[in-house]
Amino acid sequence: MSAMTTATTVPAEPAGLRVTTHGLVHIYRSEGHEVAALSGVDLEVGAGEMVGLLGPSGAGKSTLLSLLAGVFRPSAGKVFVGATELSAATPRELDALRARRVSLMLQGAGRNLLPYLTPMENVRFAQRTARRSGRGVELPEPVDVLAGVGLEREVDRPLAELSPGHLQLAALAVAMAARPGLLLADEPTSQLEHAARDLVLERMATLNRDLGTTVVLVTHDPDVASFLPRTITIRDGRVGGEGRSGEEFAVVTPDGFLPLPPHVREDLLPGTLVRFHLVDGQYLLLPETGGAEGVSDV
């Protein structure tokens, strides 16, 4: 085994990739019916950001992640990863993108690892396409990649002997093996105990900070969300809100719509008439109640 040293590689690509979507729509067929998983998502994630996608089950989080990875093609709208418009990319371009710049971590550590290989061999396998594309010299040694997630001592151990937390770290190492500009992670901590969860998140944050990799992860765990500097809530196939540093915001869409937070929607039933009032620099939302007026903060 080579000496466990701190990664000394120099990122060849811009450290992180900017992610932008415009009016993203994704429709799929299920038992003969068309279902809109996403219906107009506008999103912007800056290069080097670490963002969490939140939302209830079926909201479209994983679908959005797959669209950002180029696994799905959108039914409408555009997806930009860096300068590449994924919706217009050829299969070869998508393969090249996934080989070098975009990495997708699937839910469940096992799905990200070849079960018969050790962590180091898995990392090496993940680097193979990048090496073939001429980026070999830029890539870190597998052992360094594993050291980067804290698996220096598990590089050659069979996967079956690793704990769930270490498995997830191994999956993270594999995902970061080619030093991608964008890491997309689907529920990376969903099957982990708290300690392991925190460890994985901490490692991801470290990689994000040290390497500048843009990280978009899907989670429905509030604790995970609270760990993230920015969260985007997907609700009913749209961006339903955004959290920054623990504070929740509603987001006005480019066409002027404003999704109401769930607790407001409980009060303002569909069909309710409302007025906006500007009072002391603040907007007041006033439902029409036939006399008495209720006030909601936006």
Next chain:
Amino acid sequence: MKRWRYRPFQAVAVVALAALMTACAAFAPLYYRAMQQTLTHSVLAGAPAITSSLQLTATRPSDFDPSRSVVPPEIVADQLDDTYRDSFLPPVLGYNGGATVLGVTPGVFGAVIWRSGQCDHVEIVKGSCPEAAGQVAVSVADAKNFGFEPGTTLDVSGIPGVDGQSGSVELEVVGTYRPSPDDDFWLGQTPTGRSGAPGPGLSGAVQHDWWLTPRETFEDPGLGVDTQQSTAAYGVDLDAVGVAEMLQFNDMTDALARVDLGEGMGDFAADTGLDALADNVQKQIDQSRVTVPLLLAQLFLLSVVVLWLVLMAITEQRRPEVALARLRGHSRRGARRLLLAELVPITLLAVLPGAVLAYAATWVVGGALLPDPLVVELRWPFVAAVVLAAVVLAGVTLLASRRVANEPVERLLRRVPPRRARWALGTGEAVLVAGAGAITVVFAVGGLDGPVALAAPGLIGVVVGVVLAHLTTPTAAATGRRMLARGRVRGGTSMLDAARSPATRRIIAIVTIASALVVFSADALVIGQRNRASAAKQEAGAPMVAELAGTDLASVRTALEEVDPTGKRATPVLRIQPPGDGASGTLAVVPEAFTDIALFPGGAPDASVWSRLAAPDVEPIVLTGDALSVDLTDSTLRSVRADGTPTPVTVGFDLVHASGQTLHMELGELPVGARSATLGRTVSCTAGCILTGIWFKTFPAAGMKGRVTFSHLVAEPSGAAVPLGPADQWAPYSATASGSMEPSSTTPDDLTIELRNGGVAEITLNHAWVPTLVPALASGALPPGSSGNEFGMTGIDGEVQDAAAVGTLDAVPGSPPNTIVADLETLQRGRQVSSIGQLSVWFAEADQQLLDDTTEALADHGVAVVDARTVADVRRSYDESAAAWSLQLAALVGVLAVLIELLALVVSAASGWRGRTRDLAALRMSGVGRRSIRSMAVAAQMPAVLVGVVAGTVSGLLGARLAMPLVPLFATAPEVSTLDLDTAFGAVLVAVGVSLVVLGLGSVVIGRALAGRARLQRLRETM
């Protein structure tokens, strides 16, 4: 290799399957070749030496110039091209000369010969083997018959001069010899056996055996021996002749036929039966060219299909890994490479063990099925088959990998592979079903034959298996839902599980195809054996048959009564086969014994049929003594010639001697105008004679008319009168053309005959004891000229005898088609066995002791057993043929098909065991007990196995019906067909039973193994 260490069972199963497939491909050419070699050896070893040897002869030209001798035998031997020399033993060189002994009456003539090494192959009884020119050794028989003892000088004819006159040569007898027994040196030519035998023509000269003399006798010009031929005899070298050499013998004989020794060097001839033997071998090879592919190609295809389905299951299981590769930037091609890198080495790794397995299997199977010597050769067809297997393996692996690798990433990422919502046949399967179905339909309506048509069982299995596999899924699902609705949780869950699992479809398809092959193999094997057994029984006629020399039926019957007083173990049979193709022969038998002893492949006819053959129930008139006399009274019998001159009538008796000999005996003349007379004569009837007829003869073309009474028939010395009447014991005779005879009598002692001849010179009144119409059983069409059921058959005397067909036989045991069977005793009445008759004894059992006892008893009565053969001997001749050896492969195919079925089950379980055990673990989590889990795991595969076995059985039976008529069962079709292609249901049941037991046990073991691994931890497993 890491990948396979992770899935060792899959690796082992794939290697086993791929090795089996390679072995199937490679075994065919190995066995095919080994079979050809065995066939060649068997044909050569079984042929008489005269047939399997090559005799080259240079004959002195007719315009022989005495100054030139016959070419030396070395030159004759050299006419055989070196190309063929290795197939033969070193030639035996020789000279043949004529040696007619001068000055003896009757004349004695024969051959004097020299053969290189002759002294080593005879036993010198007296004197020595000749070593100097002019010396000869004669046979023991010649010494005995002609007194040619050592020391005798023989004056024999020498070489003819230009005037055609022969000089004389003195030869000195220096020894007597006897050929060494069982010595192949003479290559079927016999130096002895001629001594004393009459020569051709009426000269009265007799032959002597070959005289042996040294080479110098022929090459000493001063001696002047009548040298006629120089020879070179090549015995075939059984160890050196393989099928390749054998099939060149035709070219060899063609080349030898073109040999010209040159002007005045004499004629050259090559005599051999090797070309005919080569034709026989070639014919049988052509036959096996159909059967071997029929069986092994189907097995190969089955293993390919199974491997394909198994690889599909394995690649399906690799979907997450392929998805991962795609996510890491691998293109479709890259993902395919990933799969191929894993699968191709493991499948190709199996090629070598497969080839070794084929080689070993050839030794084992060949050793079991083929007689010695077994020769297994690794030739180019074997290498080609191995390469073909490797290419097919790689191709199948490539196709299976492409299928998964080409899927879009989003489909690969789904945890549960997408399935069609409704029933549909895949494109590949539809093409397969349509192709196989079309070929089957075309074949079934008679539009196709040959090897493709012989694949009917496999093709039908494919169609039925694939379609049924698809139909079973929705059916099982609907049944499962119905069962669940009725509260039958375990059964319903199993059915739904089976419907959900792609393994169900695979198992049904594989088991159907394999079971079709198993059933067809068992059916074909038993049908082949049954038909060979039937043909052997038909040809042999009885468990054991001894052919006898001579026609002394009475002695034979006497001997048999001594050996077997019951007549149940041995019976005489007399065959009269008139010359001419298709002529109806007669088989004279003792019906009661013949029914019990003869082998009737289709079952013996009813006893009532045999009773119709009984002789007329009339007491014979037996005359015992050495002289006969009879009174003729009240005669109005007159005979007048055409010119009106009266002429006497000659009267005589037809008698049958106790020995069976018939006597046409003249009693005397009834003088012209005499009204009475007493006629008599001496006879040799002290052992008893039977009076079978009274005849009257007159001058040719003379008329004869009137009546006369016979009475007071007396046989001396007893002097007692023998009654001739009553008249109904005699057969009246009436024919417009040949006259009439009407018997009448007033007392039992006398007989009055009123007669009129119709221009014939002799007219006979037969006693009713002699049948006028022999009752007979006919096989095939009645002979030409038959009228109704009456026809003319060949009697035991070789003459035509009136007969009536009282029944028919499908085939007569041991006899050619168109054979008439009649009662021996009936045929004997009034007739004597002809010299063309062939006597034999048929035995109820192949008991060597019985044969020995019979041979001894017959010898005591002067009858020799010429040949004896058992039904097993005949059966062996059928069994030792390429047709039989090819068909016996069905046993191997059946066993391997069952093995492949089982392997498919194992691989199917091994490729999906993780998911399957997780499902079972989930059931455990929901509260289902261990025992129920085990039952469900076992039951999950059983419906598919049962459906497959039933469907395969039907397909196999249907396929057998279509294919069996095209399968060669015999090297040469028997003269009398006993073909029976009915389904061998017993064998089919056994085959199906074995399949069910093996697959059932396999399902139980697999199910229990899966249930044992269904631990709750599986639910947490993410690997």
